Amino acid sequence: MTDATPGERIALPCPACSPDVETVHEVLKPGGHVTVRCTDCDHVHKEQIPEDTTLERDVVVSQDGDSFSAKVDVPEEETLAVGEEFLLETEEAIMTVRITSLETAEGREDEASAEAVQTIWSRAVGNVAVNVTMHPKNGRHDETESFKLQVPGDYEFVVGETDTFGDEEFTVEGIHVRDDAHGYEHEKMDFDGDMAFAKDINRLYVRDETSTAWSAW
Template structure:
């Protein structure tokens, strides 16, 4: 089945003052009113596509990429879309907008924008503070940006398992209530406590914390 495109426009036959829903019959502006069936033409504004400069941050590295958009489209801080460079495609979220007048608004028409500052949301590295008694260590955990972390749930890291106590978020919040969740792309740091660990072979049969490195989620985590 072909996709039906619709538009809102005034109808000369049944609604000359208020827009009604029309089915687009031809790209040139020929439409059919859904209310009365009258077929007529409407003026069509041609889109002017422009390429915006996007500075994309991925952890501690940045790259310059581009985003093609209609010059009249409004871009907001928090918008998410896909940007491209010659050798990279990334899902990103807008962190800041810089206009041609060097202003930093929360939103602006694309045609007025000089640069977008964004961060990747496909894969992110989440910092997890792991506490055991008086000792706290930091672990880097690689996971999809849309992955959800729940307060009170557990994460299986390599060699041990931790329970999430609280989560600091990028907007300055601090989730602490049981059952609250935060997406990985919105996390500044996760605070956790070790609840179990694997016994490591070694002298005295003691336990050993694995070396700190980035781990990628397997999809089996209890989060």
């Protein structure tokens, strides 16, 4: 990365506050030894940044039922896998996406080297639309309502807990997680205390807790 430009942000260890773990640095002055500033402690220091060999790969991003294509530079030695997340920078925005499939010359794979990958299939997980099926308080399934809820991808839904979004108030009764979600023991969860992140949820089953004012007069 010898072509670093002023204002660019790169990951480097900071000799002042984080010598062993990389932190975000801002490039102040490019050159053979780049002048950088740690964004955590403002320490300014010079670093020689080795040139990375990267491969440009196509990315298809699915977001709220739509999809678009972009490009991403992947380190040549990198191994990619379904379920991994990375930051994708486009002209419109910087977003977090999760790999859902890897297309190679041999077909779709769950894991492949960057060199073998032709297209990275992914979905946006920074902000997501969660499918919700809501049952009324009286339990009548013929009055079941379905809708989508826009929330941050890291929002936690917990079985047995009540959530409020605008005019909607409901108690989570069950969670069905996505195929590309990792770290969950079961695909379907319905025990109190079971938790899943919004970005991992395929469908949320809830009970309506909205109180409706009424009068007998």
